Each structure stands twice: as structure tokens, then as C-alpha cells.
Amino acid sequence: MTPDQAPEFQAGIQPRTSLWRRLDMLSRRGLPAVLTGVAVLLLSAPFGVPGQAELLPGVLLSSVFFWSVFRPASMSSPIVFLLGVLVDLLGFGPPGVMLLVVLLVHGVALLGRYGFARVHVLVLWLVFSGVSLGATVLQWGLISALSLRLVAIPAFAFQWALGVGVFPLLCVVFTGLGRSIANPDRA
Known part of the structure; x- marks a missing residue:
């Protein structure tokens, strides 16, 4: 090859992505939010x-x-909102309570994500248990304050226990999805 004949593509330069590939990447990126909404x-x-509302x-x-x-x-953050x-x-429930709780959980997860992503799944489960306990106590406190009476604690304890119990199962499902259909890098 002569010096004035340049190769068609230089190393590290990729061809422009097609519309279908961009749509595939967008759908893969949006799948977790869609599944959560469903x-x-x-x-x-x-x-x-039984227990559907608490789940x-x-x-x-x-x-x-x-x-x-x-x-x-x-x-x-806009999707979580x-x-x-x-x-x-x-x-x-009172409007805005779950919105605030979910945004706070999202913020805690984002703040610690570099550390949380490196720990073992059991440690992540313990971290989630603590974050979920704080979120449940906050939800109980806000609902009690807005209703001007103390709401029964056992329902919230049951809600917390269900959330902590379902987290490992969802981790397995989400990890499988994250490696396959919900991975925008595989588009």
C-alpha cells in the first residue's frame, strides 16, 4: 500500500451506527425500567x-x-421519578411518600455504586437490607405523620421482610438480564 492510499477504516474508528442498532441499544437500555413499571x-x-400490596x-x-x-x-433519576x-x-398511600423513598434509595445506590458493585452478593444483600430498613422506617414515619396517627408497625415489618426476601431472587433474574437482553453493549 502506498502512503497516499489510506485504509478504509483506521484502527479505533467505527462506522456510524445504523438506526436499527440505536433502537436496539435504546430498547435494551430501557428494559429494566419497563420491567419495573410492568x-x-x-x-x-x-x-x-395475600401480601401483594406489601410486595x-x-x-x-x-x-x-x-x-x-x-x-x-x-x-x-427521571425514570426513578x-x-x-x-x-x-x-x-x-399519601401522595409523594413512595416517590421520596424511591428517590432516596436511588440516591444511596448511586452514591455507593462503585463500592457496592465490587462486593459479594451476600454483602450487597446486607447493604440492601439496611437501605430497605431505612426506607421502610421513613415510609412508616411519613405515613404516620401525614395521617396524624401511628400506623401499625407489623404491616411495615412484613413489607420490609418481603422486600429483603425477594432481593436475592431478583438479583439472579436481573443479573441474567443484565448479561443478555438488557445489555446495551450487545446490541
Whole structure:
């Protein structure tokens, strides 16, 4: 090859991404938020399953915490805000309580994500248990203050226990999704 004949592509330069690849990347990046929204809708539906209402905050907090730690672009602050608004609109609690709780959990996960992403899953589970306990106590306190009476603690303890119990299962599912269909790098 002569010096005035340049190769078609130089090392490190990629061709422009097509519209379909960009749509694929966008759909993969948005999958965690969509799945969380669908879970909120399903857990808010009146199916009559025992513990269904108490499971909703645990699934929501688990999802927001996990994706905020491992794929913060997939669970950005505006998406968390919209999920919190959705839960507040579908729930029977005081407006804004779950929105504030979910945003605080998201903020804690983002602040510690570099450390949380490196720890063993059992340590991450313990961290989530503490964050979830703080979120549940805050939710209980806000609902008690807004209703001007002390709300029964056992319902919130059950809600916390369900959230902590479902976190390892959701971690397994989310890790599998994060390595396959929810990975924008594989688009």
C-alpha cells in the first residue's frame, strides 16, 4: 500500500451506527425500567393475592437499587421519578411518600455504586437490607405523620421482610438480564 492510499477504516474508528442498532441499544437500555413499571402495574392490580400490596415496595426498591448500582444509565433519576409517581398514583398511600423513598434509595445506590458493585452478593444483600430498613422506617414515619396517627408497625415489618426476601431472587433474574437482553453493549 502506498502512503497516499489510506485504509478504509483506521484502527479505533467505527462506522456510524445504523438506526436499527440505536433502537436496539435504546430498547435494551430501557428494559429494566419497563420491567419495573410492568411489575408495579401487576402488583397494583386487584388480584387478591395475600401480601401483594406489601410486595410492591420490596420489588420496586430491589429493582431501583440493583439497576442503579449496576446499570445507572438504565435506571436514571427521571425514570426513578416516573416510577415513584406511578406507584403513588396507583397506591392508596399519601401522595409523594413512595416517590421520596424511591428517590432516596436511588440516591444511596448511586452514591455507593462503585463500592457496592465490587462486593459479594451476600454483602450487597446486607447493604440492601439496611437501605430497605431505612426506607421502610421513613415510609412508616411519613405515613404516620401525614395521617396524624401511628400506623401499625407489623404491616411495615412484613413489607420490609418481603422486600429483603425477594432481593436475592431478583438479583439472579436481573443479573441474567443484565448479561443478555438488557445489555446495551450487545446490541
